Amino acid sequence: MIRFNFLFFIFVSCQVLYGQQSLDTDSFRRFDERIPIKTNGGYLFWGDVLFFHEWHIQKNIKFGSYRLIDGNAIQRAFGTFEECKMRLDEICNENKLQSMSGNVLIVVHGFGSSGHRTRKLAEWFRGKNIYDHVINFTYPSTSQPILEHAKMLNSVVSSLSGEVRRIDFVAHSLGCIVVRRYLSGVLDEKWVAASDPVAARNKFTPDSRVGRFVMLGPPNHGSELAVKLIGNNRVVRSFMGVTGDELGVKWAETNKKLGVPKCEFAIIAGGCGNEKGFSRLIKGDDDGVVSVEGTKLAGASEWVLFYMDHDDLLQTEVIFEYSLEFLKKGTFNEIKQKNKLQE
Numbered sequence: 001m002i003r004f005n006f007l008f009f010i011f012v013s014c015q016v017l018y019g020q021q022s023l024d025t026d027s028f029r030r031f032d033e034r035i036p037i038k039t040n041g042g043y044l045f046w047g048d049v050l051f052f053h054e055w056h057i058q059k060n061i062k063f064g065s066y067r068l069i070d071g072n073a074i075q076r077a078f079g080t081f082e083e084c085k086m087r088l089d090e091i092c093n094e095n096k097l098q099s100m101s102g103n104v105l106i107v108v109h110g111f112g113s114s115g116h117r118t119r120k121l122a123e124w125f126r127g128k129n130i131y132d133h134v135i136n137f138t139y140p141s142t143s144q145p146i147l148e149h150a151k152m153l154n155s156v157v158s159s160l161s162g163e164v165r166r167i168d169f170v171a172h173s174l175g176c177i178v179v180r181r182y183l184s185g186v187l188d189e190k191w192v193a194a195s196d197p198v199a200a201r202n203k204f205t206p207d208s209r210v211g212r213f214v215m216l217g218p219p220n221h222g223s224e225l226a227v228k229l230i231g232n233n234r235v236v237r238s239f240m241g242v243t244g245d246e247l248g249v250k251w252a253e254t255n256k257k258l259g260v261p262k263c264e265f266a267i268i269a270g271g272c273g274n275e276k277g278f279s280r281l282i283k284g285d286d287d288g289v290v291s292v293e294g295t296k297l298a299g300a301s302e303w304v305l306f307y308m309d310h311d312d313l314l315q316t317e318v319i320f321e322y323s324l325e326f327l328k329k330g331t332f333n334e335i336k337q338k339n340k341l342q343e
Contacts, residue, residue, distance in 0.1 A: 041073035042138040043114045049155040050085070051135050053097055057084045059152070061144055101163035102132030103211075105327070106156070110173025110217075111141050111243060117314060118172065124320045130328070131168075141174060142241035146254065149243075150181040157182075157207055168327050169213040172314050173289065174243065176218030177258065183210065184259040206262065212330060213265040214323040216313040219290045220267075220297040222251030224282050266302035266326040269295040270313050278309050287313070302332045 042048065042058050046067075050057040054071030059081070068077035068084040077087035091097070105125055109118045115138035122136040137156060139149045157167060171179045183206045226248030246254045270287030271277055277286035285292040289310035296303060304322065306313075313319050325335040 037075040039067070039069055039073045039075050041069070041115055043140070045140050045143055047139040047144075047149075047152045048137055049081070049152055050088075050159040051133075051156055052088060052092065052100065052159075053133070055088055055091065057081065057088065058138070061140055061148070099161045099163050100133055101161060101165070103130075103166045103168070104133045104135060104160060104164050105131040105168050105170065106135045106137050106153075108137050108139075108153070108169065108171035108175030108179055109141070110171075110175050111247070113141065114138050118175075121170065121172075121314055121320060124317070125170075125324070128324065130324065133164075139178065141243060145242050146174075146177060146181050146246050147257070149178040153178060153182045160209075164209060166211045167207065167209045168211045170216065170323050170327070171213070171218070172216040173219065173310065174247065176215040176220070177247070177254075179213060179215075180220075180258050180261060182206070183213075183261045183263070184257065210263050212327050213261055213263055214326055215265060215267045215295070215297075216319065216323070217270055217287055217290050217310050218267060218295050218297070219247055221291075221294040222255070223247040223289070224291060224294070225279065225289055227251075260297065260299040264301050264330050265297075265299070266323075266332065267295055267297065267300050267304075268313065268319055268322055269303070269305045270308045270310055271305055273305065273307055301330060302326060304332055304336075 039046075045060050045062045046058045047061065048056050049059050049066075055068065055076075057066055057068050059066050066079065066081045066084045067075050068087055069075050076091070077084045107115075107118045107122045107125070109115060115122075115136040118136055122134050125131060126134045135156065137153060139152050141149065160167065169179050226244055269290075269292050271285040271292040273285065275284055277284060277291070278288035279286050282288075282291050286294075287308070287310040292305060306316075306319065308316060308319075322332060322335055325332060
C-alpha cells in the first residue's frame, strides 16, 4: 500500500509539473476519488479560492493546479479549476446540498501559519451557532505578495451565493492586513500610481454585504520585528518571502495600498501594559511580535488591550467573547461592564 501511494503521488506530481491534467480527466477524477489523499489543508503553496459549506477549492500558486478538499482536508478531486468545480457540483447534487445563505464569518490567519492556527477560533464560533457558516480561510502567507492574498480572499467572497446577506471578518496579525487590502481598493497595482491614490481608494466600494471586522494583534503600521530580524538579510528574506519584506523594509510602499476599512471595525491588542513589553527588540509595550502603538488605526470603533502575547490572542476564550460581542453589537461596552461586575 505504501508503495502504491508513493507511485500515485509521483503520478499526480507529473500531472502538475507537465500540465497534463486534461489527459483522460474523467478516469483520473474517478481514480482520485477511490484513493482519497489526506492533505495538511494548505500551507506553503496552496490557498483557498472557493468555499461551499465544508468543501473548498484550493489553488497551487507554483504550478497553477487546483484541488477540491472536504472538511477533513481530504483531497477529492484534482486538476483545473473547472474540473474541480465540476466534481463539486456533482457532490452537491449527490448530497442535495442547498445554497449557502444567511450570515457568514470569515476567519483569517496570520504570517507563517495556516487555517490550522485559527481552527480553535473558527470552531468556537461554529459552536455558538450565531453564524450560518464559518469559513476558516487559508492562504500561502510566505509565498506570494499581500495583493495576491487579497485576491484569493476576494475570490472566496465573490463565490458566496447572493443568498448570503452579511459577511463579517475576524483576522489575526498579517490576516488583518490582507483583509484591509481586500477592502481598500481595486485588486491590482495600477490605481496606486494615480496622482491621488487616497481619492482612488475613497471611490472604491467593497462588497455591500461586508458587515463588521475584528483585528487581533494587527501590524497596522508595519512590523518592527520584521525590520530587525529580516531587514535586508538575503538568507532570512529567502525563507520569509516577499510578505516579510512588505511588513518590514518595504512597509512604506505597502502602506500606500492600504486604507481605513469602510466597515465598522475593532482592534484587540496584546501587551504587558508597561514600557517593556514581551520583546526587547520592539520599542515600548508589545505582544512579542507587534507593538501596542502599532496596532492602532484611526477610525476604529473600539480598541482594547489585554495582558497576553501575540499567539494567546488566538487561544484565549475571552478574546473570542470580545470579538463576538463586537460583531453582534458594534461595541465592547456591555462585555466590559459585565467583566467589571465579575471582578
